[in-house]
Amino acid sequence: MPELPEVEIVQQSLSKNIKGKKINRVLVKNRNLRFKLKPYFENKLKGQFISNIQRFSKYIIIMLKNKSFCVIHLGMTGTIHIIKKKKKSLLTNTSFYHSPILPKKHNHIEFFFDDIKLIYNDPRRFGFFLFIKDKENLKNVFKNYGPEPFDKKFNLDYLVNFLKGKKKDIKGFLLDQKFVSGIGNIYASEILYSSKINPLTPAKKLKKSQLRNIIKSSKEILYKAIKEGGSSIRDFKNTTGDTGGFQKKFKVYGRDKKNCKRLKCLGIIDKIIQSNRSTFYCKICQK
DNA sequence: AAGAGGCCCTGATAGC
């Protein structure tokens, strides 16, 4: 589900809501996520203070005051919900949580704070939580990941060198996290449309001017998506249950058989399958 | 080494 912009929105929201706070309790209702949660997971987090929240690629990194980390990946359908704790009820003398937007099923993990609780929901369970004991081990988690599109390292020389002698098409590389981190299936199509490049083009055949376009478009598209609060198709919501707005600005994704939006282009958007993922593009203006 | 394909899951939707 979430690509870099959606994860960025979640990270921003977590920073606002749980930074500096103490994790009073962790409740795991289902350990069987993409990777089975370790038996010690809850105990390692319990009682710890959150010093900072960062994002790398599609990962959320919760930094704890004792220099350990909790790394979260949302997979395809993971969402994080922040629920405010209501004051103690005068009638029952117990505090309770209530949220009309919280899904009823698939709430697998809960973090309790003094004033709120955080709930991880994930129907398909492709997401995961990791406890990482120190900085050294954190580096290890990301050792196979290429630079983000915003990184200075994602430059013309890097692209030329990386793609040299390889056979895959450019769409395949944009999805390859070893090449560039954070781009997923939606934004890959959008970036290639913006760059006017046919997704089937073997990457090594791209001209330098085209590679420059890809670098520029990647940054632009992702920045715009973040500004719009991410994209909500099917189930992406931010932690307060609001949907993002960038899906309204998709030029090609999900627009199969519709008209190309480029001025004066008479093309029809086509949907093809590349390595088992759908790709949307305009045959006329993407060369 | 690089690339293709299978697989981990549930839910929404389309077609019969």
Added chain:
DNA sequence: TGCTATCAGGGCCTCT
């Protein structure tokens, strides 16, 4: 109404 098939924003693993 209910069945079956297909598809979905990710990425790891295995095989060639």
